[in-house]
Amino acid sequence: MKTDYVAAASKLASTFHRRGFTKPTGYFFILVLAYYLGYLSALTKNPSTKTLNHNQPPQSADIDHYQFQTQCANPVPYQLARKIILNRVFNDTSPYMNFPQPHIEPFLRHKRIKGWGSTGAVFENLIRKVKPKVIIEIGTFLGASAIHMAELTRQLGLDTQILCIDDFRGWPDLPSKFKDIKMVNGDTMLLYQFMQNVVYVNATEKVMFLPYSTQSALENLCQWGVFGDLIEVDAGHDFHSAWSDINRAYKLLRPGGVIFGHDYFTVADNRGVRRAVNMFARVNGLRVKADGQHWVLESR
């Protein structure tokens, strides 16, 4: 198409020449014409340069964005939560048994805890309010917030199981930022250091974990009927990760339960947490409350 326009322009140029147009006028005219033809050509080649109507309602296929696993199994009694995970994930053997193995011990520190907003007032506020039997934490890292919640439930005399979901891989440049968390043959010791922290504070009876992606761990909890009264979302902070985690997690919330998460009011919120939380609340007719840097949503 573009070559046709160019051929037409050069044909016109030679016609002008034959008919004796003065040079500057002729060249100026050709320049304007070539520019216009080029513009026309770009339009026909790339229809996306046409104005798009961003207000169009979503097409039916877009509904997939809002659909996650539809039906979970009926909730099992809360006393079974830990047992089911031991059975399904760890073949009925406690992962804390004989921990740490002799070949792992030299890579661990007795206690190495680091978190972000992991001891904010929101934890105590919600634990006092909900008195949870099962807490599900999505994003655990070294266990700072999980250990804080274990301490709080202990102080309040609550018999609470805390189920921690994390792939314990952190993120790609973790080894350069956390040099004291060792890497062995490309495998970060994050999981073992988290376990060591839990052992150190004597919380192995309260804290169990699922060392998988949030997506597969949450889907499995849904299939097994393992629900939570309190769910903390603090894993991937980009919009799509947060959107997926919140949608999957909300399905696991018992009636009267509360779901909450970090980075509603920190710089990280611009990466998508706040947008995901607000959109989830809007779509589900919920009201977002804030507690410090955290967002809070109550089940309907």
Ligand SMILES: C[S@@+](CC[C@H](N)C(=O)[O-])C[C@H]1O[C@@H](n2cnc3c(N)ncnc32)[C@H](O)[C@@H]1O
């Ligand atoms: C901000 S840290 C969690 C901090 C923790 N809640 C605290 O306050 O101490 C985020 C964690 O989410 C985990 N994570 C991120 N995306 C994940 C995913 N898709 N599946 C599993 N874990 C993920 C990372 O490995 C990391 O340990």
